[in-house]
Amino acid sequence: MFEVLFQKLDEKIKLTEEERQLCKSFFTPKKLRKRQYILQEGDVCKYIAFVEKGMLRSYTIDDKDSEHIIQFAFEGWWISDHFSFLTGEPAVYTIDALEDSELLLLSRQAEEQLLQKIPKFEKYFRILLQNSLIATQRRLIGSLSQTAEERYNDLITGCPTIPQRVPQHMMASFLGITPETLSRIRRQVASTR
Amino acid sequence: MFEVLFQKLDEKIKLTEEERQLCKSFFTPKKLRKRQYILQEGDVCKYIAFVEKGMLRSYTIDDKDSEHIIQFAFEGWWISDHFSFLTGEPAVYTIDALEDSELLLLSRQAEEQLLQKIPKFEKYFRILLQNSLIATQRRLIGSLSQTAEERYNDLITGCPTIPQRVPQHMMASFLGITPETLSRIRRQVASTR
DNA sequence: TCACTCTCTTGACATACATCAATACTTTCC
DNA sequence: GGAAAGTATTGATGTATGTCAAGAGAGTGA
Structure with missing residues (x-):
């Protein structure tokens, strides 16, 4: 269940076997059926999710009822409504599964403890955020100029x-x-x- | 010279007087004339810049020679090419001053030391990144749907x-x-x- | 002070993309 | 196994925005 996560972590930070075991304890595995939600607009986003298997998307629905997909998340990707997760405000995004999927969930509290026990994760999450920002900026420029x-x-x-x-x-x-x-x-x- | 910075820091993290003095030592003040560059596409981005006074912009130039502005940075904002700063790769953005400006520069090394000496800054920079990501996602959705x-x-x-x-x-x-x-x-x- | 660049406006026309509507094909599910 | 829902294609037409060209002020520098 943790194969993909550890593989991805290995690319950015090196964990000891002990740290791996500890790390596991903070995540909650969850299986999702195709079309099932893990977050609906208006609810508070309680978890950030790592995709071990399957595929999800996050999207908003505008006033004219049309959907705008923010992100697809395949195996090895993270997905959540960062803002809602961070602030506890209602989510603006909806997240659901496009295929039957297996996730590893990290709650706010678990994240805090993880960061405290294995500070390397500070770096890992910072890299993730930076990559998201860079990718989003690229997409923005594309949508403005291409x-x-x-x-x-x-x-x-x-x-x-x-x-x-x-x-x-x-x-x-x-x-x-x-x-x-x-x-x-x-x-x-x-x-x- | 550090008024705006400390004011902004106060909103997110609390620093002791001692920490403030220490903090100051990591920044390099720099004045810029209108139209002056602090970063040109292709160069490596050596600093992240805090705007104490004035105003800057970051932008790319596409193959048809037209500019696309990524960000304006007023007093109290940060600006840089994150990706280049982080990786040491050549910058894809150009940054210049739209008004005579006063900046506080933070080099890679200074940032590292700052994070080490005053770990609260981890949180501060994480919040900054998250806010940038959220704002960029909003703009992206806008450009796709409005x-x-x-x-x-x-x-x-x-x-x-x-x-x-x-x-x-x-x-x-x-x-x-x-x-x-x-x-x-x-x-x-x-x-x- | 005069030339020059920068900035904004306006018009005529071109084009990328949206909208609406009809059809066919595929998947889902009782 | 058949109805229903979801998915993709195609055509006719509308509209937001781009492109090209001209002109008029405002700001800047020798």
Whole structure:
């Protein structure tokens, strides 16, 4: 159950066997069925979640009832509503599973203790945050300066397996375009090679 | 020279008088003339900068030579190319002053020592990062789901003094639209009230 | 003081993308 | 196994925003 987590941790910080065992005790395993929520807009986000298996997404719903996907989270990724988790304010994002999934949950209290017992995690979480910020800034610049087709190509290049796992209309939502437009872009791209 | 910094720090973490004095020793004051760079794309970002006075911006230049402003930094804000600062890779952003400015610079080494001597700063920097991430995500959603007019209104509401300090074409760049479009939006907004 | 650059505005036209509507195909589930 | 829901495609049309071009003030520097 902890294979993917430890593999990911190994890339950034080195843990002793003892620390690993200790570390395990702070996480709560949880299985999710496809379409099941772990967070709904308006609730307080009690956990940050590490994806051991499966796949989730976070999204908002605007006043015109359309969804905007903030993030997909595959195996090895973290997902949560940071702001709600940190402040205890109601969440603005909804998070649900796109496939049957296995998660490792970390509560606020568990996080605090983890940081206290194994301070290396300070560094680990800082790196995570920084990477999220950098990725989000990139996406922002893209959405301000690129065409839908360019953004689609970048997405596919960065994550070639995504079309096999995510319905097309959700990729459209992630890219900030309509499903119709994405369909036309794909036809266009396919015919040009 | 440290008034604004300490004021801002007070909002998040409490420092003793002793810690304040120690803290001061890690920062390097620097004055900048309007239009002067503190970072150019391709150079390594050696410092994170706190703005005591004045105003800066960070931006990228795309292949079609147009600028995209990532951030404005007024008094009390931080600015840098996090990724470059952290990794030592060449910066993707350029940072320059929009007004004569006074900065407090923190080098990588100074930051490390600061964190070591006054660990409260771990928390402070984590909060900063989280706030940046949240703000960037908001902007991303806006750019994917709102019209230029809505984004402009949100910008003005969130920062009503900005039109007095930033040339209109830079606000346009920040919003991801052309100066012509912003001009038309402003005419439109002005006539409807 | 005059030239020069910077900044903003306005118009005519072009284009990327959204919207609405119809159809077909696939998956889910009682 | 059949109804229902979800998913993708395609066409016709609308609209927000970009592009190009011209001109007018305001600020800046020799």
